[in-house]
Amino acid sequence: MIEVEHLSKTYGSTSGIQDVTFSVEAGEILGFLGPNGAGKTTTMRILAGYLPASSGTVRIAGYDVHEQSLAVRQRIGYLPETPPLYLDMTVEGFLYFVARLKGVAAGDRHRRVKAAIERCNLQEKRRVLIRKLSKGFRQRVGIAQAIVHDPPVIILDEPTVGLDPRQIIDVRNLIKSLADSHTIVLSTHILPEVSMTCNRVAIINRGQIIATGTPDSLEANLAGGAGYEIETEGDSAAAQQLIKMLPSVRSVESISTTETNRYVLRVVSQPTTEPGPDIVAVLVGMGLKIYEMRRTRASLEDVFLELTMEEKPLESESGVGRGGFLNPPVQESGVGSGE
Numbered sequence: 218m219i220e221v222e223h224l225s226k227t228y229g230s231t232s233g234i235q236d237v238t239f240s241v242e243a244g245e246i247l248g249f250l251g252p253n254g255a256g257k258t259t260t261m262r263i264l265a266g267y268l269p270a271s272s273g274t275v276r277i278a279g280y281d282v283h284e285q286s287l288a289v290r291q292r293i294g295y296l297p298e299t300p301p302l303y304l305d306m307t308v309e310g311f312l313y314f315v316a317r318l319k320g321v322a323a324g325d326r327h328r329r330v331k332a333a334i335e336r337c338n339l340q341e342k343r344r345v346l347i348r349k350l351s352k353g354f355r356q357r358v359g360i361a362q363a364i365v366h367d368p369p370v371i372i373l374d375e376p377t378v379g380l381d382p383r384q385i386i387d388v389r390n391l392i393k394s395l396a397d398s399h400t401i402v403l404s405t406h407i408l409p410e411v412s413m414t415c416n417r418v419a420i421i422n423r424g425q426i427i428a429t430g431t432p433d434s435l436e437a438n439l440a441g442g443a444g445y446e447i448e449t450e451g452d453s454a455a456a457q458q459l460i461k462m463l464p465s466v467r468s469v470e471s472i473s474t475t476e477t478n479r480y481v482l483r484v485v486s487q488p489t490t491e492p493g494p495d496i497v498a499v500l501v502g503m504g505l506k507i508y509e510m511r512r513t514r515a516s517l518e519d520v521f522l523e524l525t526m527e528e529k530p531l532e533s534e535s536g537v538g539r540g541g542f543l544n545p546p547v548q549e550s551g552v553g554s555g556e
């Protein structure tokens with residue numbers, strides 16, 4: 218439904234985004250996640266046809282955003298970071314106005330405005346001046362104006378910024394309810410937003426896409442992510458050496474020593490492997506006792522921090538340092554080094 222290829226934007230001598238490529242299937246909610254200044258707004262504005270790219274292409278429902286901008290605008294709804302609201306209009310008056318601007322036929326306007334009001338739960342506020350609405354309700358009006366012409370694609374730039382926790386939940390639920398009939402791209406710097414509302418994520422940092430995939434696949438493939446913590450005792454150095462020889466093990470370290478001579482081994486596994494039984498076999502083979510063993514799993518937060526951290530030394534020992542999964546930009550669901 219959305220195909221973005223090699224998109225770049227420069228502002229004078231400043232680079233906004235570089236070589237951004239991703240696609241969104243019909244019915245998906247893609248979370249476009251990145252820290253401040255990463256290039257989210259730049260990308261959203263180009264997708265919505267509000268900003269020309271310096272190079273690259275965007276196709277929405279088969280139409281080129283630059284060449285066929287009218288066809289594209291009819292097919293997308295866009296909520297910018299600051300919703301474009303006329304404060305002295307009532308909610309309903311504003312939505313009629315937007316419907317007319319967006320080319321909704323006169324005979325259809327009543328039905329479309331009513332549908333947008335119901336979808337965004339604005340029935341009680343439809344005759345109220347927008348000026349008198351809380352920020353949460355204004356955001357709902359912003360979403361209502363984005364969907365009033367019933368576009369198949371919705372682009373939302375930081376839709377929950379500045380809302381209180383209750384309003385955030387309301388807006389997230391509203392976005393999820395739109396997903397059954399729309400394709401959505403949602404930019405955010407808030408991690409839970411992605412976990413709670415999106416089925417796929419693109420992580421952008423310093424103008425470049427550095428990972429894409431489902432939240433689960435990103436977590437599963439993170440270097441330094443999934444593995445085990447095992448409490449044991451005996452010869453720690455020998456145990457580490459033998460465990461490290463297992464092909465499914467990426468790294469192993471002793472992370473704590475208790476008052477007794479017990480210690481905890483933290484083992485990080487290679488993506489999509491299950492070295493647990495082999496680790497147990499090694500330890501039992503050495504005659505060591507296992508007091509506790511549990512799985513560890515990277516969270517999306519770990520993935521985000523690992524990928525967007527500015528200064529982190531390379532993990533030269535395991536050979537999967539940042540360079541391994543940051544350069545070149547990673548493929549679909551592949552934070553790992555090409556696995």
Ligand SMILES: Nc1ncnc2c1ncn2[C@@H]1O[C@H](COP(=O)(O)OP(=O)(O)OP(=O)(O)O)[C@@H](O)[C@H]1O
Pocket residue numbers: 228231232233234251252253254255256257258259260406
């Ligand atoms: N109009 C502009 N003129 C010059 N530089 C700009 C302009 N707009 C954005 N930039 C620069 O482009 C880069 C990407 O900015 P952008 O606003 O797209 O990031 P963002 O991820 O949306 O950030 P935020 O979450 O802070 O809004 C930044 O370095 C920013 O300073």
